[in-house]
Amino acid sequence: MSSRTFTTGAFVKYLLAGTYFGIVLVKGEVVSWYRIQEMFHFQSIHMYGIIGLAVLVGALSLLFLKAAHARSIEGIEIAPKGKPFNRVGNPAGGLVFGFGWALTGACPGPLYANLGAGYWPVLIAIASALLGALAYGYLRPRLPH
Amino acid sequence: MWETVTGPWPWYVSGPLLGLMVPILLILGNKEFGISSTFRQVCAAVLPARATYFSEYPWRDHLWNLTLALGVILGAALAVLFLGGNRAPQVSPATIDLFATWNVAEPTALQPAEIYGVAHAASARALVSLIAGGFLVGFGTRYANGCTSGHAIMGLSQLKVGSLVATLGFFAGGAIVSNFVMPWVMSL
Numbered sequence: 001m002s003s004r005t006f007t008t009g010a011f012v013k014y015l016l017a018g019t020y021f022g023i024v025l026v027k028g029e030v031v032s033w034y035r036i037q038e039m040f041h042f043q044s045i046h047m048y049g050i051i052g053l054a055v056l057v058g059a060l061s062l063l064f065l066k067a068a069h070a071r072s073i074e075g076i077e078i079a080p081k082g083k084p085f086n087r088v089g090n091p092a093g094g095l096v097f098g099f100g101w102a103l104t105g106a107c108p109g110p111l112y113a114n115l116g117a118g119y120w121p122v123l124i125a126i127a128s129a130l131l132g133a134l135a136y137g138y139l140r141p142r143l144p145h
Numbered sequence: 146m147w148e149t150v151t152g153p154w155p156w157y158v159s160g161p162l163l164g165l166m167v168p169i170l171l172i173l174g175n176k177e178f179g180i181s182s183t184f185r186q187v188c189a190a191v192l193p194a195r196a197t198y199f200s201e202y203p204w205r206d207h208l209w210n211l212t213l214a215l216g217v218i219l220g221a222a223l224a225v226l227f228l229g230g231n232r233a234p235q236v237s238p239a240t241i242d243l244f245a246t247w248n249v250a251e252p253t254a255l256q257p258a259e260i261y262g263v264a265h266a267a268s269a270r271a272l273v274s275l276i277a278g279g280f281l282v283g284f285g286t287r288y289a290n291g292c293t294s295g296h297a298i299m300g301l302s303q304l305k306v307g308s309l310v311a312t313l314g315f316f317a318g319g320a321i322v323s324n325f326v327m328p329w330v331m332s333l
Contacts, residue, residue: 006208013173014209018216019223021166026224026255028159029234033260034252038240040316040323046234049156050163051297057164058178058302065168072175080177083300085307089288090296094311097285097292098318102327103278105260107293107315108181108286111279112214116221117230119256121266125279132283133184137198143288 022113031113033105040102089145100132151229166294167302176209179295181286183214198287231255247331269333289314 028050029035039047064070065078072078086093101107104125106114111129114122136143170176186207189199224230233252241251249259258264260271286292289311291300297315300308 006205010174010209011212014176014212015216015219017166017169017173018213018218019220020169020216021163021213022217022220022222023224023228023230024159024162024166024220025217026221026230027154027228028156028163029153029255030159030163031221032234032252032255033257034234034236034240034244036319037243037323037327038234038236040319041240041243042320043237043239043243046156050160051293053157053160054164054166054298055301057161058167058298059304061164061168061171062302065171070172072172074174076175078171078175080171080175080299080303082177082303082305083290083295083307085305085310086290089290090307090311091314093285093288093290094296094314095285095318096281097289098315098320099322099326100278100281100283100285100318101293101315102319102322103274103330104282105256105274105278106282108184108282109217109292109294111282112180112217113221114256114261116218117225117255118222119261120263121261121271121275124266124272124275125282128276128279129283129286130184130187132280132285133287134188134192134194134196134199134283135280136284136287137185137188137194137196140196140198 021109022116025109025113026117031106031110031117036101036105086145089143092144100129153232153235164298164302167299170213174209177295178299179291180210180214180217181292181295182207183210184283185287186211225255247328249331270331273330273333285318 025031035047038044070078111126166178170178186204189202189204231254233254249257260274265271296308296311
């Protein structure tokens with residue numbers, strides 16, 4: 001049932017959305033190791049400005065979509081649920097991810113973008129990120145969340 | 146006009162364009178912006194993992210997210226090939242001084258050859274950055290249930306407490322490592 005619901009049309013629309021995302025990540029220099037180290041040393045507004053304005057535009061868009069009772073192009077009312085608050089998982093996992101973000105200079109979107117940009121050694125980081133996700137999956141029953 | 150596109154994009158242009166991912170995905174199909182769950186999807190799809198985190202995960206229902214990641218790869222390639230995407234970021238003079246203390250040259254491209262250049266990929270500092278960093282990114286985003294896209298942009302746009310806590314964790318962890326661990330890693 002599930003695989004049949006993913007049509008060619010769906011493939012094309014999410015591929016285009018991803019293409020747009022990839023272009024903005026590269027042209028915004030969000031994928032750059034240089035920009036990430038600069039951000040974590042609080043030496044430029046660049047990354048903070050980008051994330052801050054992205055959140056502002058995201059939040060205003062949500063308010064507008066809600067007020068307009070907007071529907072998706074599939075005709076379903078737009079009602080994002082958001083993620084639950086995990087008292088331990090959010091801060092602990094967030095901290096661990098932050099460590100990795102500074103080390104690689106790339107968060108998940110930029111990991112993929114760097115591959116597209118032709119920085120092949122990023123394949124090592126992507127493979128390692130999959131291993132990290134795998135390790136989490138096995139440790140999950142024993143971790144506090 | 147075209148030079149405006151191929152030239153450097155100021156943050157006040159890139160930021161709003163990035164934020165538009167939120168309404169774009171909702172309008173296209175009621176999808177909440179995020180990308181790090183693709184790590185879970187790949188693990189569930191390609192590995193016969195016994196952990197229920199993967200075996201009980203209907204990854205085929207999330208093909209849209211893997212397609213989004215594929216699009217990111219494509220978009221990044223287009224940006225570099227046709228939109229002047231590989232230019233050196235104009236980082237602050239203080240950051241250039243910092244890089245000098247790390248034995249990293251002034252930027253001449255989007256990424257440092259010292260870490261992301263094929264010729265240096267086998268150096269100790271590149272391997273530690275990519276292997277340890279990648280692992281922590283994969284582990285951390287799954288433990289936190291989201292990354293910069295899902296928590297910092299989508300979650301904060303929704304004013305979610307968990308996303309705020311996770312985002313504070315991202316920046317605290319990154320600031321600690323970039324300031325106190327990177328000097329050592331870069332000296333390897």
